Amino acid sequence: MAAVQKGVRRDGADLYPAMPYDSFAAMSREDVLAIRVYLLAQPTISQPRPQNILPFPFNQRWILVLWKFANLHTGSFTPDLSRTAEWNRGAYLIEVLGHCGACHTPRNTTFGMDENRKFAGGTAGIWQAFNITGDKIAGVGGWSDEELFRFLKTGAVAGKAYAGGPMAETVMNSLQHLSDDDIHAMVAYLRDVPAQTGDERQPRFSWGNVPAIAGDAGTKTQGSGSTDGDNLYRSLCSGCHGMNGGGSPDGSYPSLIRNTALGAATPENVVMTILEGVKAGDVAGRKSMAAFGGWLDDGQVATLANYVTARFGNPDVSTTAADVRQMRAGSSTEQTVTLLAAQALAASGAGLLLALLLLLARRFRRETSSARLMFVHRDRR
Ligand code: HEC
Ligand code: HEC
Known part of the structure; x- marks a missing residue:
């Protein structure tokens, strides 16, 4: 109960919010206990706990006391009785169990979820978790209820979006197993979240021209000369996505035209x-x-990304080999965790304050041994 609702582990230490207890805080007691029963029924695997890899000062767990003070709102989910049961079920699934905000809500200056910009678009590592509010341009206001339902249930809506990266995991490990009623409830609630605007000029899913013959995998070449991008695309991508980007004839490989990953405002x-x-x-x-x-160097990845976004997606967006190098490095777990922690502190401007506190604490520790004992004791609390 303490871990899920309050982010406290068995020995009393605070957990990093990589475990999204800021969303789970409102989980019902019955649900937490049900998860516990499920976990205890799994075969036991003995595996040493991996060491935390955060560098100083992010490895100072006590910092989390400040983070929690600013960002953790405890208290159970209270249904809004003026709403339908379906809406309330959707709210509980989206806000609490589904913790959609952990990725889709931007972070505020203290790296908590910015509740004033709920679901306006956030990040999951390097991946951009798009705006999923009802805004017609920046959000999913231009999607039908049925399309949203299909996306959450299967992660694929031809001519709109495919769930990749962390969203593919969310669908695969979790959402595809939900009942249709639960998904309908989520859609109903999502429709009611206040719309939030963004940088997009036109909806992400609306970029690119549908080719004369849809589903043209490997049958035609476009007349253009052969640039590096052309060559890379032809040899590596067109076999599945088609020479003209329209996907495979039977639709089993997606069209790159009208695809939100390519129509987004960022690469x-x-x-x-x-x-x-x-x-x-x-x-x-x-x-x-x-x-x-593993096959392409940073320059080739950038060339290819620029080629497909210019040709099938939002032509305003481009990237460079240097950006790709950073994204590649940033996608390793170690880097992501460090990056997240660094953002948490740097963005908050609390970094400076913390550094001061740390310095003070260290001096204080050095000054009296009894004080040191006290600190050690507190750390292990
Ligand atoms: C672990 C992070 C994460 C979680 C949790 C998560 N999402 Fe996503 N979501 C993403 C990312 C990243 C994308 C973009 C995927 C892509 O481009 O292929 C995305 C895409 C989407 C899209 C498509 C938007 C578009 O314009 O293409 C919808 C809708 C969506 N998520 C809804 C949800 C809902 C509802 C939940 C909660 C049940 C949720 N997501 C939970 C990371 C997440
Ligand atoms: C073996 C077949 C295959 C090849 C080759 C291939 N793709 Fe894909 N691609 C897929 C499939 C399948 C999906 C979508 C899977 C799903 O989400 O259901 C996809 C999805 C995508 C998406 C959308 C991802 C998202 O998050 O929305 C992009 C962009 C993309 N591919 C670009 C490329 C590029 C660029 C190349 C060439 C380097 C390429 N693909 C090569 C099969 C392929």
């Missing part, structure tokens, strides 16, 4: 898709895409 998700591929094969009817990160 991250395209670059990450090329680097990591898409693991979606566990969902019925979906296929996976191979990772190209």
Whole structure:
């Protein structure tokens, strides 16, 4: 109960919010206990706990006391009785169990979820978790209820979006197993979240021209000369996505035209898709895409990403080999965790304050040994 609702582990130490207890705080007691019963029924695996890899000062767990003070709101979920049961079920699933905000809500200056910009778009590592409010341009206001339902249930809506990266995992490990009623409830609630605007000029899903013959895999070449981008695209991508980007004739490989990853206002998700591929094969009817990160250097990835966004997506967006290098480095777990922690502190401007506090604490420790004992004791609390 303490871990899920308050972010406190068995020995009393605070957990890092990589475990999204700021969303889970409102989980009902019955649900937490049900999860416990499920976990205890799994076969035991004995494995040493991996060491934390955070560098100083982020490895100072007590910092979390400040973070929690600013960002953790405890208290259970209270249904809004003026709303339908479906809306309330959706609210509980989206806000608490689904912790959609952990990725889709931008972070405020103390790296907590910015509740004033709920679901306006956040990050999951390098991946951009898009705006999912009802805004017609920046959000999913232009999607039908049925399309949203299908996206959450399967991660694939032809002509709109495919769930890649962390969203593919969310669908594969979690959402695809929900009942249709629960997904309908989530859609109903999502529709009611206040719309938030963003940088997009037109909806992410609306970029690119549908080719004369849709589903033209490998049958035609476009007349253009052969640039590096052309060559890379032809040899590596067109076999599945078609020479004209329209996908495979039977629709099993997606069209790159009208695809939110390519129509977004930033290049991250395209670059990450090329680097990591898409693991979606566990969902019925979906296929996976191979990772190209091991084959292509940063310059080739940038050339390819620029080629596909210019040709099939938002032509305002481009990237460079240097950006790709950073994204590649940033996608390793170690880097992501450090980056997240660094953002947490740097962005908050509390970094300076913390550094001062740390210095003071260290001096204080050095000054009296009894004080040191006290600190050690507190650290282990
Ligand atoms: C672990 C992070 C994470 C969580 C949790 C998460 N998402 Fe996502 N979501 C993403 C990312 C990243 C993308 C973009 C994927 C892509 O480009 O392929 C995305 C894409 C989407 C999209 C498509 C938006 C578009 O314009 O293409 C919708 C809708 C969506 N998520 C809804 C949800 C809902 C509802 C929940 C909660 C049940 C949720 N997500 C939980 C990371 C997450
Ligand atoms: C073996 C077939 C295959 C090849 C080759 C391939 N892809 Fe894909 N690609 C897929 C599949 C399958 C999906 C979507 C899976 C899903 O989400 O259901 C996909 C999805 C995508 C997406 C959308 C990802 C998202 O998050 O929305 C982009 C962008 C993309 N591919 C670009 C490329 C580029 C660029 C290349 C060439 C380097 C390439 N693909 C090569 C099969 C392939």
